[in-house]
Amino acid sequence: MIEDLEELVLCESFSSDLEAVARSAKVVAAMGARHLGAQPEFLVIDGVAHLRWVFGTPRVLLLGHHDTVWPSGSLATHPWSVVDGVARGPGVFDMKAGLVQTFHALAGLDSLDGVTLLITGDEELGSRTSAKLIEDTARGLAAAFVMEASADGGALKTSRKGTSLYTVNVRGKAAHAGLEPEKGANAGIELAHQILAIAALGSGATTVTPTVLSGGTALNTVPAAASVGVDVRVAEVSEQARVDAAMRSLVPVVPGTHLEILGGPNRPPLESAMSASLYALAQDVAAGLGMEPLTSASVGGASDGNFTAGVGCPTLDGLGAVGGGAHADHEHVLVAEMPRRTALLRALISAVR
Structure with missing residues (x-):
């Protein structure tokens, strides 16, 4: 052997x-x-x-x-x-x-x-x-x-x-951060809202963990895009379905931003x-x-x-x-x-x- x-x-x-x-x-x-x-x-x-x-x-x-x-x-x-x-x-x-x-x-x-x-x-x-x-x-x-x-x-x-894996993409609008930030739609701020909402989905044995983060292009630019990866672990099939439904029901908070939810259950x-x-x-x-x-x-x-x-x-x-x-x-x-x-x-x- x-x-x-x-x-x-x-x-x-x-x-x-x-x-x-x-x-x-x-x-x-x-x-x-x-x-x-x-x-x-x-x-x-x-x-x-x-x-x-x-x-x-x-x-x-x-x-x-x-x-x-x-x-x-x-x-x-x-x-x-x-x-x-x-x-x-x-x-x-x-x-x-x-x-x-x-x-x-x-x-x-x-x-x-x-x-x-x-x-x-x-x-x-x-x-x-x-x-x-x-x-x-x-x-x-x-x-x-x-x-x-x-x-x-x-x-x-x-x-x-069981595991579920997601990527949440936020689309906003770029603008000069010093001259006219009000003309942008800040994808980074929207992502922050979504991260807090996503993390709140965890309950008991169910863990919902935001992981890989990305966003923005320059220090003086309102970010037009941002994203977060999400790792979900559940002990029961019903919990996997609950979290999946909640992830797909996420709505944007910042005016002018849009969400794209990718992924889903990987293993029951x-x-x-x-x-x-x-x-x-x-x-x-x-x-x-x-x-x-x-x-x-x-x-x-x-x-x-x-x-x-x-x-x-x-x-x-x-x-x-x-x-x-x-x-x-x-x-x-x-x-x-x-x-x-x-x-x-x-x-x-x-x-x-």
Whole structure:
């Protein structure tokens, strides 16, 4: 397993580098073929390489991604290593160790009948090209096991917030800020009004956060344009709909300005009801394997498991690596946990099929 993990980590796969993602897909495909005895479908959508294996009549989906957030060349500053039982390197935790565990779990089954394995190439960019593929693959199945890294302490992820992404553009009218500012329509002031209104949409577990700001062209010019990006996280589908309706109902305050609202829901929430039965099953399976009792976590970050849950497929997330530091300098995997999590996944697949 360590040798396989090294092979994947040494093949960098920065999401925005399509050539690197394509090379990674070939390495992952070859590794999968070695373990599973079958070549995958290569599904290239808008230049992004995804892989899918289907065995018999689909019943259970294993879901992962091979792209990472680490820019090409990151191995120079974050080299692959295994020291004192800790593996490090770009993408080792999120989520190349999860892919290795998946292949080894499947390789140990007597039969692969009923299993579908989908490994996408743009999860870290919001799954722009793979969302529909994930939904179509998961629809009607009995279970989806998402091989994303675990939460703190190895906890399984039983709920994830859904995400919506917006850009609010303000159009105003330029004028000389010293000579005749009254003849302008200040897009910056309008944006300030809108930022306050947008931030007020957050409530309870729902967060609505204005993020990237831009506007204006010169210190002595009334800005004719301004914009803000908005990140929304929700725990329930109803909240996602509420915020979306409110965003689209925004109206300008400053006379002479106009609003353009772009974007919308990106991923639906993975609600705990969609994972409850599988988490209970995982607890029973872990006990049967003599493992310590499993723990669970609700997290704000989204994954492709949000899509599977969104089409009604029971989904359990966080079955991948145990470690920490996703996307950070201290990203790492606890090697001793890899075979344990592999055994848990293998038993879960057998129980569901």
